[in-house]
Amino acid sequence: MRKLLMVLALLTMTGCSTKFIYKNADWLSYWYLDDYVSMTDEQEAQFDTRLLSWLEWHKTQELTRYAEQLTLLKSDIENDKITLARIEYHQTQMLAHWYRLRGKVVPDLVDMAPMLSETQAKELFDALAEGEAERAEKRAKRSEQKKHKRWLREREKNLKRWIGKLSAEQESRIAQLYDQQSSTADLWTDYRTRYQGELRALFAQSERGDVFKARLSELLMAPEVFRSEQLNQAQVKNRQANHQYLLDVYMSLSEKQKKRLVSELEEVIEDIQSLAEDE
Numbered sequence: 072m073r074k075l076l077m078v079l080a081l082l083t084m085t086g087c088s089t090k091f092i093y094k095n096a097d098w099l100s101y102w103y104l105d106d107y108v109s110m111t112d113e114q115e116a117q118f119d120t121r122l123l124s125w126l127e128w129h130k131t132q133e134l135t136r137y138a139e140q141l142t143l144l145k146s147d148i149e150n151d152k153i154t155l156a157r158i159e160y161h162q163t164q165m166l167a168h169w170y171r172l173r174g175k176v177v178p179d180l181v182d183m184a185p186m187l188s189e190t191q192a193k194e195l196f197d198a199l200a201e202g203e204a205e206r207a208e209k210r211a212k213r214s215e216q217k218k219h220k221r222w223l224r225e226r227e228k229n230l231k232r233w234i235g236k237l238s239a240e241q242e243s244r245i246a247q248l249y250d251q252q253s254s255t256a257d258l259w260t261d262y263r264t265r266y267q268g269e270l271r272a273l274f275a276q277s278e279r280g281d282v283f284k285a286r287l288s289e290l291l292m293a294p295e296v297f298r299s300e301q302l303n304q305a306q307v308k309n310r311q312a313n314h315q316y317l318l319d320v321y322m323s324l325s326e327k328q329k330k331r332l333v334s335e336l337e338e339v340i341e342d343i344q345s346l347a348e349d350e
Contacts, residue, residue, distance in 0.1 A: 108195045114186055121179045128175055133168065134347035138340050140164050145336045148329065153321045158314045177291045184287055185279035192274035199267050207260055222249055230320065233335050234328040244319050251312040258302040266290075266297040 110118065144161055147153050187195070213221070226245045231237060237245075273286055298306075324332065 107198045108187070108191050110191075114183070117183055117186065121183065125176055125179070129172070130347060133171065134343050137168065138343045138347070140168075141336055141340045141343070145333055145340070148321070148333060148336070153318065155314055155318055158317050162310075162314075173292065177288060180291060181284050181288045184274075185283070187274065189275075192271070196267060196271040196274070200264075203260060203263060203267075210256055219249065233332050234320075234324060235331045238323065238325070240323050241320060244316060244323070248312060248316045251316075252309045253305040255302060255305045255309065258299060258305060262298045262302055266294050269297065 140161065147157055147161075210218075223245060226248070227237060227242065230241065230245065270287075270290055273283065273290065276283065
């Protein structure tokens with residue numbers, strides 16, 4: 072379900088792909104769904120109606136919120152107001168966007184869920200389990216050295232996207248962050264396996280009435296309860312390390328890098344505002 076919801080949240084992506092993804096969210100959703108379950112004509116019709124409603128809500132109510140937050144972030148950068156507290160604030164706001172999106176979509180998914188047949192449910196959860204197993208197998212085949220290089224490469228690429236060429240100090244700070252964070256890949260796999268197992272067990276029941284819907288709503292609205300305490304603690308540690316990293320990078324920005332960052336944010340804001348105004 073998270074992948075489906077993320078189709079609606081992809082407007083936070085940058086560059087020319089933003090408008091393309093947002094305006095084509097309908098067929099992109101089917102592209103994702105086809106990997107997991109084959110829908111009937113009736114189910115597709117139901118999904119079409121709900122999806123159009125989600126997109127209209129997102130366009131008329133959410134895009135402006137995103138633009139407002141990014142404008143505030145740009146102002147914080149321009150006026151040297153970036154602190155650990157402000158970084159935490161902006162992350163909290165981003166999570167709030169996600170929770171509103173989830174709150175909008177989940178009730179509709181719960182209403183449509185009884186239409187899923189036993190065969191379709193098995194197809195869905197088998198595909199999810201297969202994907203999880205494939206990812207775990209790929210991770211197991213990578214050496215620690217390869218994992219390290221891949222992580223550094225992705226981090227450097229992402230930062231360069233926003234501020235341009237990195238200084239030696241910034242490259243060193245990225246390497247330092249790797250050593251400060253705890254690996255959580257196996258803990259996330261454990262969480263997803265337990266969570267999907269709970270959903271599979273629910274869909275295996277023949278009863279699809281109010282009790283089923285109430286339990287499904289609980290599961291979809293609060294999957295976090297299936298995370299282990301070890302994962303939660305690691306997440307807190309990693310989040311704190313990442314926030315300090317962001318602050319350190321900000322403090323190390325040259326004037327040229329800062330102008331590049333502001334310019335990139337302005338482009339994203341303009342894209343979002345354009346999407347909100349598009350008829």
